[in-house]
Amino acid sequence: MPRIRGTFSTKIVQEIGTGTTKRKVIQSFLYFAEENEKGEIELRALNENDVPSGEVQIITKEELLESFTPELELYITKVFPAIKELNKTLAKADRQRQLGNTFTAEMEYGKALNIDEENIRANFGIGLCYLSRQEDEKATDIFKRLVKLDAAFEKQHKHLFNDFGISLRKNRMFEEAVEFYSRAIGLTDNDDNLFFNIARSLYEEGKRKDAMKYVDKCLALNPESTPARKLKKHLEKKINV
Known part of the structure; x- marks a missing residue:
């Protein structure tokens, strides 16, 4: 059925x-x-x-x-067309962002947020635009909004969630990256990648001992993780110097 x-x-x-x-x-x-x-x-x-x-x-x-x-008539005449238009706007925004046209993408994501200010896809998208242009202050505002929303960490948004966390780290927004990944722990299934990404962010921030703790948590879940094993080996050398 x-x-x-x-x-x-x-x-x-x-x-x-x-x-x-x-x-x-x-x-x-x-x-x-x-x-x-x-x-x-x-x-x-x-x-x-x-x-x-x-x-x-x-x-x-x-x-x-x-x-x-x-409410069948309401769905047919108003709700379904509104959802369709929102999805069309989001698809256009995603396409422009993937092409590297971040200003055009930002404009389209803005249109989507005018329709639904809590739309997860639009918030991630516009945040990724800001991060790609290294507009950290604007990206921080989006980060603060997303980190409060449980829906941002749902499985359907996983690829956007990962892209956003990695972009935070690459922009040297290490504290935000750690908070972002930490927020996901407990809202998602045990994911060794979350612990690895926290460890990587802490390492790049210069917090080697804290990074080691999260590498060990990652390896406890996935002992075969090649990136985690490499980072652990590297950290052991640095900590023991």
């Missing part, structure tokens, strides 16, 4: 006031719902531009059918 994907609404009844002024208020909320591979429903609230935005809430199909009402 096809997976559930569409716009749904739900109503919440609240009582406000006291005594004779007490009254019921009904609030309506709109969500974009999409069934994932596990059969769970991922819910995201629709923003004022009719696109899903913010953190994902997970509910069951039963909860969706029991507490939410399908």
Whole structure:
């Protein structure tokens, strides 16, 4: 059977006031719902531009059918076209960034952020543009935004996450790189690359003993990691000098 994907609404009844002024208020909320591979429903609230935005809430199909009402016309006339336009803008931005046209890419990512300011792909993209131009102050602002968002470290964004962390390190923004990778630990499956990238950043920052701790954590997960073994060997020579 096809997976559930569409716009749904739900109503919440609240009582406000006291005594004779007490009254019921009904609030309506709109969500974009999409069934994932596990059969769970991922819910995201629709923003004022009719696109899903913010953190994902997970509910069951039963909860969706029991507490939410399908809004098919709204999905067809507003939500689906808005999502399609946003994805088109993001694709154009990604293409321009990959071609090295960072100013054009920045403009397109800016358009996407005007539609959804929490869009992970757009935030990573514009941050990578700033880093490639060594505009560290602007990149730091994007870093501060991304590091607060759990969604930035989801598996679907892994390649962007890796590119961003590596770019932070290459721009000698070592503290930010370490904080960025550290934030991912616990939000992702045990990944030896995270520990290696922290070790590499700490090493380049001159913190050799701290770097060794993370190299050892990397090798505990993946004893065959060639880059980690090389870094460990190099660190042992430097520390023992």
